[in-house]
Amino acid sequence: xEGPGRALNLAERGMIQIGARSGLSYARIxxxxxxxxxxxxxxxKRKPERTVCIRPRPRMRRRMRPGAGPNR
Numbered sequence: 001x002e003g004p005g006r007a008l009n010l011a012e013r014g015m016i017q018i019g020a021r022s023g024l025s026y027a028r029i030x031x032x033x034x035x036x037x038x039x040x041x042x043x044x045k046r047k048p049e050r051t052v053c054i055r056p057r058p059r060m061r062r063r064m065r066p067g068a069g070p071n072r
Contacts, residue, residue, distance in 0.1 A: 008043060016043050
């Protein structure tokens with residue numbers, strides 16, 4: 001199916017993933033795959049774990065008074 005409203009194929013999703021991880025703008029990624037920047041934005045928003053390289057935040061250590069256990 002060609003034309004407006006067609007779903008992203010696997011290759012387009014891969015290009016969005018590579019572009020987002022490389023730090024390219026949504027407009028530049030969209031131009032590379034022949035899609036609108038809003039389509040790229042929606043894909044990134046829908047599955048951020050697939051497209052953005054997320055680094056885990058270091059866990060903050062909470063000071064506890066001596067003898068106190070963790071809250072449950």
